[in-house]
Amino acid sequence: MGVVFLGVRHHSPACARLAAETIHAVRPAYVLVEGPADMNDRMDELLLGHDLPIAVHTGYRDHERRHSSWTPLCDYSPEWAALTAGRATGAELRFIDLPAWHPALADLANRYADARHDEAAGKLCRAFEVDNVDALWDHLFEVPPADGLAGRLATYFDLVRGDAQAGPDDAAREAYMAQWVRAAAWEAGERPVVVVTGGFHRPALIRLATRGERTWPKVPEPPEGAVAGSHLVPYAFRRLDAFDGYQAGMPSPGYYQDLWEHGVDGAAHRLVEAVTARLRSRRQPVSTADLIAARAAADALALLRGHPHPARVDVLDGLAGALVGEALDTPLPWASPGRLQAGHHPVVVEMIAALSGDRTGRLHPSTPLPPLVRAVLAELGGPGDERLHLGDPADRERSRFLHRLRVLGIPGVVRSASGLRVEQWTLTDTDDRMPALIEAGSYGVDPQEAAASVLAERIRDADLGRLTDVLFDAALCGIGELAGRVLNDLERAIGAAADLGALGRTLAVALGMWRHDDLFAITSGAVVRAAALRVLWLAEGVRGGSVPADPRRIDAMAAVRDALRHAGTQLGLDVDAALGVADRVAACQDAPPDLRGASLGLTWSLRGTAADPVRAVRGAFVPKSAGDWLAGLFALAREEVLHTGGMLELLDELVGAMTDQDFLVALPALRQAFGYFPPRERHLIATRLVELRSGRSARDLLRLDAPPELVAAGMALDERVDTALRREGLL
Incomplete structure (x- = not known):
């Protein structure tokens, strides 16, 4: 043979x-x-x-x-x-x-990609009058005897x-x-x-x-010098589905599994059952009459298309006709190949999910695993919440381990909250974890080596922002050698940087690491100094008075303020020279208003008091750009504004004197500016202004003139409405 x-x-x-x-x-x-x-x-x-x-x-x-x-x-x-x-x-x-x-195979993420049939298959689709290759394949091979x-x-x-x-x-x-x-x-x-x-x-x-x-x-x-390895990993139908972006083969793996196990007619019946169960679990009404109509339509379409049994598209078209009553803005997804796009009807989306199936593979217990998997599973522990105090050496080492898993993209490892020296982590079991760990095993034999490989890969051709991210992640992961390399790269990148926002973020990250070097063990002082000087140098050259407030630019000036306040003497920063730059920017009418306000706030916050704050504010206030200017001022000198006598009264006077037109133009920026005050301080401002304007206590204005019984009845009604909305999945 x-x-x-x-x-x-x-x-x-x-x-x-x-x-x-x-x-x-x-x-x-x-x-x-x-x-x-x-x-x-x-x-x-x-x-x-x-x-x-x-x-x-x-x-x-x-x-x-x-x-x-x-x-x-x-x-x-x-x-x-x-x-x-x-x-x-x-x-x-x-x-x-x-x-x-x-x-x-360097261009193939999936060996079994089927992307080379477009021209010939297109001709066959036109000849057989079907929408796409998937429908053509079913018509020619899956449905016939x-x-x-x-x-x-x-x-x-x-x-x-x-x-x-x-x-x-x-x-x-x-x-x-x-x-x-x-x-x-x-x-x-x-x-x-x-x-x-x-x-x-x-x-x-x-x-x-x-x-x-x-x-x-x-x-x-x-x-030579390359590292390559292959391992078996559990896979899942949702990763295998063309509607989820998979490059090759058949869409709707759940349907074709049923086709493999139960034949064409059995797969059609099971598809209808799966769609019905999924829609009903989502509280979508699907009546027996709807199912009869869908089945009748599928049988009719199969007969019309020459199929001995309903094919996948016959069943789907029948279901769509019976269950979707509205006009659709987009073509049905099974009429064209590729990933499911946004904008489809919710019922259609649920139908695609039912087609995909939820099967996840499992490896035999004797399957060899990469060293990384064994190392992680030995240390990870079970699901639950963990609160880590970073001042404690054991907790700090645990934090580094979890950050390494985060950098590797391991599912079920989430930092749910973080503070200066306390972190909250949530660990959950997930079917995706084992495949992700096995795949990450190609980076290294233990979490530290693997995370270092991932971060080193991100350094290549990285801009200032990405270098900053890598530095911070390297510090959190406790990979000091890599962090030192990134610091050197950052110093070089800072010298050529022209983006105030990116520089400010770099400065803030490096300063935080410098101030808490007992946790990070990273010597970032040179980066702090270089970034602070570069921000000041760039800020003095920025022009454009009508540019809206830029929060990233304002944050850069705030980072300079913090660097001067906390590290000026130790790192050899010339505070007087920096204040001189800020004075010049604050007085420059060609500079953007947010930058002028931030520069005034920087000098005010560092000097403790301006020579004459009332005069400085009155002279710098321009109605049409007031909101942008105040955003910069409040971001850097919020407390000084709040606690300087007569300042709130002055601002109330200046805003009150604005014309209606100027106020309406400035209103969005004013709202943004006052957003720099936390709720407690906004309440304090409102209280003082109410008392100033009305002569009455703000507390009196909040009193409700209604019987307690009426208030209690209203609260009970609100609770019943919320309960009903939650029960119906609307809240």
Whole structure:
């Protein structure tokens, strides 16, 4: 019989059945499957008895690039069906594709991507009058009887490939796979060999299998200095779903699992049940009459489209017609491939979720795990809340461990609250944690090494803001060596920075670390000094009097104030020179009003009192830009304004003298400006102004002239309304 080439679509139940039936029928010497050849010596691990879906995750990193990719397998994947059928019939099993880290697969996050069929498949969709490739595939292969399936698949993939020349990456992969085929055919002698690959590769492999070397190819090794590794990870249907952004194969994995287990008609029934159950669980009314109408519509559509049983789109169209009464603003999502977009009707969204299914894979307990997983699970502990006092060495080390997991993106590890020296963490169990830990294992063997690798990767080509983020995360993770490297990079970046907002944030972060070096153990004084000087130098050159208040620019001036106040003497900052810069900016009418106000606030807060604060405020107040100017002033000298005698009265006078037009123009900025006062201080301001304007106590104005019984009845009514809204899911 020689070599049997089966071209398949990844995650197709029809192809999976064909692969298994063919292998059981011909009982080949070798079963060759498109997949990572570096997993061949771990085939027993792959077939331990996992609960699918699972995936082979491959991580790679060197000094130039990092790459992660997945090779997913579910019950109805043709590759999985071929491997299990081959093992059952005693065949030798081999993956025959290049390792996932290889440059030929560098652009693929998912080995089983099906993105090369657009032109030919588009012509077929038009010929068969279907919306997209998924509907075409069901129409040609999943719904019809299995008779003649192999021939139809071969014709389809010959049309898809056509005369197209493979690109360099596909050519390299096909040449490598072909050498495996030739070697297996030579070794098998008179016994057959079955080759299961993506249908796009089948025509090329048939051509290449007749010429070339017949020796077994070597599995490529990673370049010197590179780190590469593959591990099995649990996968989930929601990650496998094209509507969730998955690059390859079939959408709606929950539906196709039912198709694999129960056939076309059974899958249609179960889809209706799943959609109904999901909608009813969301308190969406679905009546028996609706379901009868949906089923009747699906049967009619299947008959009209020539389907012996309702296909996926027949059932979906029937459900949409029966359950969605309004006109839809966007096309139904199953009419076009790709990720589910915003704007779809809520019922349609729930239908897509029901199609996806909620199955999550489980690895066999004997599956080898990366060292990182063992290290984390030994230290993480169970779910619950943890309150950590960072002054305590044990709590500080625990905080660093949890921050390392946060940097690695491990689900279920959340810092729910943080203060200066106290953190609150919430740990929860989640199905996503194990896959994330296994995938993070490609970064290092323990949390510190892995987090350091992640942060080091972020440094490359990072701007000032990203460098600041990396510095802070490195400090929180206790990775001092990396933090020292980032500090050096920050000093260089500060010298060229032109964004006051980014500089201010860098200054605030570095100053906080300098002030609390007992917690962070980071020497950031040089960055503090460089950033403070750069902010002052840039601030004096900013022009543009009509620019609205910029909170980031104001925060930069606040960071300079704090640096001068807390670190000026120790770090050699010239406080008098800095105050001179602030005086000049405050008096410059061409400077933005928020920057002028912030500069006045800086001098006022550092000197303790202005020479004449009333005159300074009166002279700087301009009605049309009052709100922006006050925003800068309040941000840096809030307490001085609040507690300087006569200042609130002056501001009330100045605002009261504004024309109606000026007040309406300035009102949004004024609201923003007074937002710098916390609620307690806003209450104090309101109280003093009420007393100033009315001569009455503000407390008197808050008294309610109503019987207590009426107030109690109103509160009880409010509570009943809130209870009803919560019960109906509206609150």
